[in-house]
Amino acid sequence: MRVIAGSRKGLPLKAVPGTNTRPTTDKVKESIFNMIGPYFDGGLAVDLFAGSGNLGIEALSRGIDSCIFVEKEQKAMQTIMENLKKCRLEEYSEVFKIDAMRAVKAIDKRELQIDLLFMDPPYNKVEFYDFAKKLVESGRMKDTGIIVCEHDKFVKLDEDFGTFALARKETYSGTNISIYRKRIEEEN
Template sequence: MRIIAGTARSLPLKTIDGLDTRPTTDRIKETLFNMIQQDVPDCYFLDLFAGSGQIGLEAVSRGAAKAFFIENAKNAAACIQDNIRFTKFEDACTLLQTDVISGLRTLEGKYRFDLIFMDPPYKKELEKEVLTFLSHSSLVKPSAKIIVEAALETDFSYAEELGYTVLKEKCYKTNKHVFLQKEK
């Protein structure tokens, strides 16, 4: 796993041992960033269920002004911290080691985000819990995009009831990215 483009291009990143995380492959990460490349420069990026931190770090490498990472697992948070140090992005990155909802509450009223990415454990409906919280949160700028990495069979039919528009769904072999935006 590595940074694909930008100021930290080709730098290898640490990953977490074991099966507790599913790092996004370089190919899928590249596809994702090709779809959001216009939104990344100078943005505030929020990486939820951050794992190794590779998505937020890729955003900073490509010009994001600031990236925040929320990760509860101690070993994953340590991995993120190591990756932030290794890429020398300490000034642009903030890690919160806590559960996602507590982390969002901590950030509420202090920051507003242009891009929010989440890759929660599959089949636990954690994305629904986060989207419910964000539906009435000041963290989401009016033009912000929320991107959820999820299992192919994950249902997002409830999104409209929460006040979101599904902008796009990009399916891969085993998972998908769902792009949402709050309705204005």
């Protein structure tokens, strides 16, 4: 695993030890960023089930101003911190060891505006995708924001999260990537 492009291109990233966390492969990560970027002109990213921090770090390397990493597992938290340090991205990051529900409530309370939301919960926890809908409904997603969901190919996600509709879906081996963008209302 490595940073694919941007200011930290080529730096190796550590995976979370053990088998509880499934890392996003470099191939899938490169495809995600080709669909949504590939580069950014600032903004805030939230990596809600961060694992190793792989996706949020890639977003920072490609121009996102700051990223909030949310992860409740201790081994994963340590890995995120090590990867941020290795990439010299600590000052552009906030890392929280809390569950996703508390993180969503904290984001709402702080009235943050999210440009890029990564959702990669454990594959058997489909209900966690409801957090994306909560962030949309509470007005935390910018109108130009993007929601990226990584999920098992057998999991069917909703066609929309409030005003954000499924814009693109790709399958890579056993992994689906679903991209949501704000629905554009057609004028009469």
